[in-house]
Amino acid sequence: MQLEALLKEFMLEIRIRNYTEKTIKGYNGNCSRFIHFVKEEFGVTELEEVNHIHIKQYFKLLQQKKRSEIYINTILKNIRSLFEYGISEGYCNNNPCKKVKWLTVPYYQC
Numbered sequence: 740m741q742l743e744a745l746l747k748e749f750m751l752e753i754r755i756r757n758y759t760e761k762t763i764k765g766y767n768g769n770c771s772r773f774i775h776f777v778k779e780e781f782g783v784t785e786l787e788e789v790n791h792i793h794i795k796q797y798f799k800l801l802q803q804k805k806r807s808e809i810y811i812n813t814i815l816k817n818i819r820s821l822f823e824y825g826i827s828e829g830y831c832n833n834n835p836c837k838k839v840k841w842l843t844v845p846y847y848q849c
Contacts, residue, residue, distance in 0.1 A: 740786045740830040742774045749824045769817040773797055786822075786831050791838035794818065798839070808842040815839060 750767055758766075777783040777793045794815070801811050815836060822834040 740825070741784055742777070742786055742789070743784075745786055745825055745830060746770050746774060746821065748828070749821050752824060765813070766817050766820070769814045770821050773814065773818055776800070786825050789822075789835055791835040794835060794839045798842075808844045812841050812844070815841065 746767070749770070750763065753763055753766060773794075776797050777789060780796065781793055783789055783793060798811055798815075801814070819834060819836040822831065822836055825831045826834060
C-alpha cells in the first residue's frame with residue numbers, strides 16, 4: 740500500500756475515534772513530513788519498503804535541526820501509530836518503529 744494512501748485512511752480512522760483537531764493536525768503533520776522525507780531521500784513510496792534505518796536517518800536529520808528529544812519522541816509515537824494501523828488493517832506485517840528506541844529526555848526538559 741502507498742504511504743500517502745495509508746495516511747489518508749489513518750486520518751479518517753482517528754477522526755472517527757474522535758481525536759481532537761489539534762491531535763489530528765499533529766499526527767497528520769508529523770507523518771506527512773516523515774513520508775515526504777523517505778520519498779525524497781530514499782525513493783520509498785510503499786509501506787512495506789520502510790525500515791528502521793529510514794526512521795533513524797529521519798531522527799538524525801531532526802537532531803541536526805536541533806529538535807528536542809520530546810519532539811522527536813512524539814514523532815516516533817505518531818509514526819508507530821501509523822504502522823500499527825497498517826498492521827491492524829492487514830496492509831503490512833511488521834512495525835519498523837519497534838526497532839527504534841525512544842530518545843532519552845534530559846532532566847531539565849521535563
